[in-house]
Amino acid sequence: MGCCLGSPRDNKDREVQREIEKDKAQEARVHKLLLLGAGGSGKSTFFKQLKQLHGDGYSARDKEGYRKQIYGQVIESMQILIRQCKLVTGELSDEEHEVDERTENLREGIKDDEIEQYKIDEQFAESCKYIQDLANGSAVMNEQLAGHVKLLWTKSTAIRKMFDHRNKICVPDSTQHFLDEIDIIARTNFDPATTDILLVRYRTTGMTEKEFKINGAIFKICDVGGQRSERKKWINFFDGVTAVLFVVSLACYDEVPFEDVSDLDANVELGNNMLESIKVFEETLAFSCFEKTGFILFFNKADLMREKIKQTPITSAFPNYKGPQEFQPAVDYIQNFFIRLNTNSERETLLSVSLIFFL
Numbered sequence: 001m002g003c004c005l006g007s008p009r010d011n012k013d014r015e016v017q018r019e020i021e022k023d024k025a026q027e028a029r030v031h032k033l034l035l036l037g038a039g040g041s042g043k044s045t046f047f048k049q050l051k052q053l054h055g056d057g058y059s060a061r062d063k064e065g066y067r068k069q070i071y072g073q074v075i076e077s078m079q080i081l082i083r084q085c086k087l088v089t090g091e092l093s094d095e096e097h098e099v100d101e102r103t104e105n106l107r108e109g110i111k112d113d114e115i116e117q118y119k120i121d122e123q124f125a126e127s128c129k130y131i132q133d134l135a136n137g138s139a140v141m142n143e144q145l146a147g148h149v150k151l152l153w154t155k156s157t158a159i160r161k162m163f164d165h166r167n168k169i170c171v172p173d174s175t176q177h178f179l180d181e182i183d184i185i186a187r188t189n190f191d192p193a194t195t196d197i198l199l200v201r202y203r204t205t206g207m208t209e210k211e212f213k214i215n216g217a218i219f220k221i222c223d224v225g226g227q228r229s230e231r232k233k234w235i236n237f238f239d240g241v242t243a244v245l246f247v248v249s250l251a252c253y254d255e256v257p258f259e260d261v262s263d264l265d266a267n268v269e270l271g272n273n274m275l276e277s278i279k280v281f282e283e284t285l286a287f288s289c290f291e292k293t294g295f296i297l298f299f300n301k302a303d304l305m306r307e308k309i310k311q312t313p314i315t316s317a318f319p320n321y322k323g324p325q326e327f328q329p330a331v332d333y334i335q336n337f338f339i340r341l342n343t344n345s346e347r348e349t350l351l352s353v354s355l356i357f358f359l
């Protein structure tokens, strides 16, 4: 036997060692980027955009999932709009009313002599009942349902008026897009377009990861849920993170957090999504495992903010802001506010980027 030939066992060990080293080298080449941010800030939308631009696009299975999410959003939004109209006009039974006690702040935004305008006309009673009777979490669509949705959306002034308060009742901005297109959505062969896929609102649970090759470098991007209950799981994904991509919605400064509307045990003290976002950012910066981790801040939903600032000043979240209620100075203020929250000089400089949205 030649001296350089080892036993089969030695050979096997060497092979395993080689495999481990190969894996390590491969891992070292992969940059793990963790998408963090409060619920609804736009993490999954960014992830979907990457999938479209740098991944293999959306499979038939993905599209089937998005189709259901769109049906779910249409139904849930309509149920909320009907329910809130009934709440403000005092038409809910005592039992139902109790559940919705926390949305009383909505009443503050409506003058007493305007309340009657939120009463859904009797002619829409059947449509309201049909939609309200659908089980929680329904994600179905058919001609009859689409007919009821369309009738309420196009003919009921109360529903339209309630939609104007969507920031307080957790109806996503993008619901308008889907309600306007209800005829297309209801077709049996409805094939969601890229815009539909990017606009659909679906609260992430758990974590989704995917590798992307961008300009020769390999990035593993991890998308997690940002709702309060989801944030408790974040720590499980902190291993080996190259950088945190922290997403902030510029348009959330007048929105009530989802949990403050839906969770009876929630601490509603904050009551504002921008303050929630600031709190989450501060908490994330404070994790000891991120002491030397680079942070990239993404300021998102600039298109919505540009419109919103014409009506609503940012002082609802930033009472010390003294600048003009105009897009650019307000955005500069918000970006600086976040950047200054990083007091750790050892951490790589925060980079502030505005996401360019797809529309």
Ligand SMILES: Nc1nc2c(ncn2[C@@H]2O[C@H](COP(=O)(O)OP(=O)(O)OP(=O)(O)O)[C@@H](O)[C@H]2O)c(=O)[nH]1
Residues within 6 Å of the ligand: 037, 038, 039, 040, 041, 042, 043, 044, 045, 046, 172, 173, 174, 198, 199, 200, 201, 202, 203, 204, 205, 224, 225, 226, 227, 247, 300, 301, 302, 303, 304, 355, 357, 358
């Ligand atoms: N108009 C507009 N809508 C946006 C933009 N970014 C995200 N959205 C919409 O905002 C909603 C919430 O976005 P998501 O990506 O689901 O938010 P998220 O951070 O993943 O939320 P969670 O999964 O709950 O943590 C979706 O309906 C998106 O289509 C934007 O730049 N402009």
Ligand SMILES: [Mg+2]
Residues within 6 Å of the ligand: 043, 044, 045, 202, 203, 204, 223, 224, 225, 226
């Ligand atoms: Mg998400």
